[in-house]
Amino acid sequence: xxxxxxxxxxxxxxxxxxxxxxxxxxxxxxxxxxxxxxxxxxxxxxxxxxxxxxxxxxxxxxxxxxxxxxxxxxxxxxxxxxxxxxxxxxxxxxxxxxxxxxxxxxxxxxxxxxxxxxxxxxxxxxxxxxxxxxxxxxxxxxxxxxxxxxxxxxxxxxxxxxxxxxxxxxxxxxxxxxxxxxxxxxxxxxxxxxxxxxxxxxxxxxxxxxxxxxxxxxxxxxxxxxxxxxxxxxxxxxxxxxxxxxxxxxxxxxxxxxxxxxxxxxxxxxxxxxxxxxxxxxxxxxxxxxxxxxxxxxxxxxxxxxxxxxxxxxxxxxxxxxxxxxxxxxxxxx
Ligand SMILES: *Cc1c(COP(=O)(O)O)cnc(C)c1O
Numbered sequence: 001x002x003x004x005x006x007x008x009x010x011x012x013x014x015x016x017x018x019x020x021x022x023x024x025x026x027x028x029x030x031x032x033x034x035x036x037x038x039x040x041x042x043x044x045x046x047x048x049x050x051x052x053x054x055x056x057x058x059x060x061x062x063x064x065x066x067x068x069x070x071x072x073x074x075x076x077x078x079x080x081x082x083x084x085x086x087x088x089x090x091x092x093x094x095x096x097x098x099x100x101x102x103x104x105x106x107x108x109x110x111x112x113x114x115x116x117x118x119x120x121x122x123x124x125x126x127x128x129x130x131x132x133x134x135x136x137x138x139x140x141x142x143x144x145x146x147x148x149x150x151x152x153x154x155x156x157x158x159x160x161x162x163x164x165x166x167x168x169x170x171x172x173x174x175x176x177x178x179x180x181x182x183x184x185x186x187x188x189x190x191x192x193x194x195x196x197x198x199x200x201x202x203x204x205x206x207x208x209x210x211x212x213x214x215x216x217x218x219x220x221x222x223x224x225x226x227x228x229x230x231x232x233x234x235x236x237x238x239x240x241x242x243x244x245x246x247x248x249x250x251x252x253x254x255x256x257x258x259x260x261x262x263x264x265x266x267x268x269x270x271x272x273x274x275x276x277x278x279x280x281x282x283x284x285x286x287x288x289x290x291x292x293x294x295x296x297x298x299x300x301x302x303x304x305x306x307x308x309x310x311x312x313x314x315x316x317x318x319x320x321x322x323x324x325x326x327x328x329x330x331x332x333x334x
Pocket of ligand 1 (some may be wrong): 062290
């Protein structure tokens with residue numbers, strides 16, 4: 001990624017921005033249900049609520065941040081269009097929101113991105129720019145478009161509007177879940193955890209916020225340990241939506257995660273696979289590996305018991321059917 005911002009701008013995101021986001025995105029993004037899971041509540045000995053971010057049209061929560069960011073652009077900026085280099089849930093969210101608003105979205109992707117992903121972005125009406133062989137080259141192209149054609153780059157997590165958008169989940173948890181004392185949040189770049197953590201703790205600082213990541217290539221985890229953002233090689237994982245760096249010039253989420261996260265748990269591939277299969281078996285619910293990490297924290301009894309309800313953020317369901325098939329084949333109910 002191009003390091004265009006070398007000075008650190010530390011604008012604090014506050015609960016006011018989250019309320020602002022809630023108002024701004026309301027016409028585009030529907031509130032999602034928080035449903036109590038009988039079987040998980042039995043196991044945990046306290047109420048467990050599943051926050052179903054899977055019900056968004058794109059199958060993941062990222063439309064919240066994308067909508068808040070794009071809706072806050074000036075008319076002039078909207079006319080020039082937006083761009084991103086994410087081919088995952090964030091790329092889909094940007095394409096979806098832009099289409100809904102009649103704004104042109106250009107997604108820069110390397111020639112190595114699988115055709116299925118390219119096709120689903122095209123279906124959402126995105127303009128696809130093929131560039132180079134790596135994610136880095138795609139990122140560079142994005143910033144060139146910004147410089148030369150005035151498109152706005154929509155960052156996946158390290159942006160106050162994105163963080164505030166994801167934070168609207170926190171407001172909904174407070175509204176819908178009585179006696180909330182624990183929130184379990186899948187963690188990658190930390191936009192989601194920053195927003196939710198800040199929102200719930202501004203209401204009740206005693207709510208415990210747990211981040212969960214896959215065991216390998218957990219960049220935020222390793223960065224917190226090192227005391228500064230670090231880079232790691234990417235390993236294959238079922239939680240592919242949690243891959244990616246946090247940016248060596250991280251401006252917001254590193255500090256916010258440090259401040260609002262009480263503990264972080266690492267989850268093995270076997271635990272993720274078992275959790276995904278368990279949820280299909282007991283709930284007939286499909287989720288992607290990123291969300292499976294949060295269920296694994298519960299099933300593995302990694303959350304220390306306390307009174308009150310637990311909210312588990314089911315962040316997305318974009319998983320290949322071939323992966324679902326493989327996981328179910330390896331599953332033995334216990
Ligand atoms: C992006 C994403 C996450 C992590 O969000 P961050 O803001 O990057 O921490 C978790 N789950 C899914 C499904 C995602 O797409």
